[in-house]
Amino acid sequence: MRRFALYAMAVAFVLCGCTQRKEAKPKAEYRAIDTIPMLIMQVQKCSRLYTAEYNIHKIVTYDDIVRLKGSVLKRDFNVKLPLGDRKIAIPMDATLKAYIDFEGFSERNIERRGNKITVILPDPKVALTSSKVDHKNTKEYVSFTRxxxxxxxxxxxxxxxxxxxxxxxxxxxxxxxxxxxxxxxxIPMIKQMGYAESDITIAFRKDFTERDISVLLDNSTVER
Structure with a gap:
């Protein structure tokens, strides 16, 4: 699991209903016992936190060429036939949204060693929430024989x-x-509970790769 600490970061996202209370910094012994359940309760209030949105523009191309293949006198040939092409370029726009579902967040997502605390985030989910073909700008070439x-x-x-x-x-x-x-x-939420920013680490349980698509993708919102 790769971890990292984020320093001096301003709160740039809406806290999705999470409330913050200013409290006097408790002693370290009290904090170790009492702030973890409080942190869990506060994080669970966030429920589903949308953290990123990407608008993707992609051009899908297809080239359909008729070729004549065979062999003559034990020599292979592969010849492109004239006037047999079909080509198309289809512009597409899609929206991807990433979110983290904190509904099942628990003490298993928190590691504490002395004054240092690590929050292991639930696996992120990514949803393809919309996709649209730009029919107006679709380019198509079809020879008269096709x-x-x-x-x-x-x-x-x-x-x-x-x-x-x-x-x-x-x-x-x-x-x-x-x-x-x-x-x-x-991080600001945890700082309210008495932790120094330099002692806070936010991490995922692993680095995600293309093999993890089935885990990351929210199929319930993917357009068919």
């Missing part, structure tokens, strides 16, 4: 575009943004 792209083919290309966007989630930086923005909410 048929135009069918509605079924167009729908398939659009689905491929959405799948490509989903596959690129770990490379977009949206997970890092989700962690940073969650820290901007949680």
């Amino acid at each position: 048929s135009h792209f069918t509605d079924a083919e167009m729908a398939s290309f659009e689905q491929q575009g959405r799948a490509s966007i989903i596959a690129s989630i770990p490379r977009l930086g949206i997970i890092e943004t989700a962690r940073d923005n969650a820290a901007r909410v949680l």
